[in-house]
Amino acid sequence: MVKSIQSPSKYVQGSGVLTQLETYVGSLGESFLVVADPFVLDDAKEKIGKSFEGTEKDVTIEKFGGECTKNEIDRLIQIAKAKNVQAVIAIGGGKTLDTVKAIGYYTKIPVVIIPTLASCDAPCTALSVIYTEKGEFSEYLFLPENPNMVMVDTDIIVKAPVKFLAAGMGDAFATYYEARACYKASGNNLVGTKITKAALALAELCHKTLLEDGVKAKLSNEKGVLTKALENIIEANIYLSGVGAESSGLAAAHAISNGLTVLTELHRVSHGEKVAFGTLVQLVLEDAPVEEIKQAINFMKNVGLPVSLEEMGVNVINKDAIMKVAASSCAKNDTMGNMPFEVTVEDVYGAIIVANELGKQFR
Template identity: 50%
Template sequence: MMANILISPGKYVQGAGELKKLGNYAEGYGKKALALITKSGYGRVGSQIQESFDKTGCSVVFDYFNGECCRTEIDRLTAKMEAEQCDMVIGIGGGKILDTAKAVAYYRKTPVLVCPTIASTDAPCSALSVIYTDSGVFEEYLFLPANPNMVLMDTEVIAKSPARLTVSGMGDALATYFEARAIQRKAAATCAGGQVTLAAMALAKLCFDTLMEEGVKAKIALEAGACTKSVEKVIEANTLLSGIGFESGGLAGAHAIHNGFTVLEECHSMYHGEKVAFGTITQLVLEDVPAEELQEIIDFCIELGLPVTLKQLGVKEVTNDKIMAVAKAACAENDTLHNMPFEVTPESVCAAILAADAYGRYFLGE
């Protein structure tokens, strides 16, 4: 019998202006931090982070991220940490920076603090780094022995990011409950290495309910540049609820189908959560859910501006060969499509993708 397991970050902090206190938080974990950030990110928040360290017993060394969470970058930063004698890593930015910081901390056996500047994926809370090749093709999941020591969400910074990023995060979070539900039905192992706990299931469901209740309100507020209560709730749903939910609830169809789409060059401009949203609709088609449930999810995606057709995903010309290539990649032996509670084949996935696209066009009135 597999145990029921739940894993989560050591500490989760969410609020306006929290990045200005990063130095105080970091002091609890070590003496010298390597802070990984992009050049533009440094331009926006670098000085306030530096200031937050000035009055503490902890110093910080900044390094600019090379743009890809790949072995080359991880090795470069591991060497830098050794040279600078840093005893913790801080990742400040988007998913790839956070994943890189987590991987570097793992190889150096140090604490890691993650500070997302966007709420576009559920990656921040997880004990997982997605490793790509130098050219950006999915290579492998690096499962880490522990979740980040701390996740810090500065809602002021996040609310200033383009609304499309937070909407993309809702697309990623949308999959959480449906994937956890599939895993529970199959009694499969989650990313946490055991079966789904009641707690993880409750958080996954709360994540879904929050999106349905607050998602559209939050999108409209964000487009007006307003950080409202609904924006705060969605940031938590995208990050904490979806983070614990996907990891301790498990991944199934939606994320595997996302990985399948990475083989199409033309979809590379789409965000992770946008592809996951379409993957979620495809998973629901595979499961043959009731028409009302399918319509509710497609309508929600349309209202948020998440892609519901292959054309919206960037596929200019839909051919059977292309979609079959996506389906085959999604069915890869080591991917999570096999966590669905029934047998899945490249043929059935290909059919589900084409049907999902057709439903999307239907509800758009095309």
């Protein structure tokens, strides 16, 4: 039996680290492609320009197209090849980061990840989630290596709207429950090996940190101030969840999140919000103790996460539509099979309905 744990080669977190970018990445090459989200493009140009000032390194900055699709990946690969870049840098949210990781994989050049949000655990993982042009889940692209470096500038994170931090906590909150399920099932993690004690410990620490510091971090973010609690939650959302989930595995919560993408009403709902609801559904599937479900719902409500389909924008619960969600959640290429018991489409349908009612009841 082979076990493994893997993570980025280097993780750097702190105030103002983006202004020191060249210090950290200069050894990776002489030419760089930076892919930036539109809303940070101007700020990134200014800070990166100052960071590389006085050097002879060539930096090309390109605006991200908005969705991690095969077409967007191919478009940026062509730019990277035309510029003969030696490393690619992502600055933005999860879809930007996943796109750049795919670029690094296909072009075989180093990848540097700079998240502008603590909204998901994508920065640290050797995984890209590919979507269709319509925004529906398409496939997981499993990568042979994690990013070479992850740099988290907390000055940027603290300025982001609190809904993104909450979404990150939603994504991270699933980490422990999915790790627990995979461990019970003696399943494989996302890199195809068994789960180490170290990986499970990271998932448990992620869970503990969220419960202890989640509400305080939310308040810190709302007031735009950096506190130890916010620093801890940023680390939990990005590193503990990223390494914990990748090395411990995904189960029902993420499968259900992917299934929810078939509902057009939820295309504007964040990944983390869908995963959080998926966690409630997983707990119902497991027939978890009611106190554990109450704790999960209370945490989610206190940090600003939806606990029902209605809160996410599904105003009419249509049986056929929810059955499609359930069927998509049980797709062979997804992670429902990592649950420690057989799960049918009908099981998922029932769990979604009950989780939705519990969310409304305990609200």
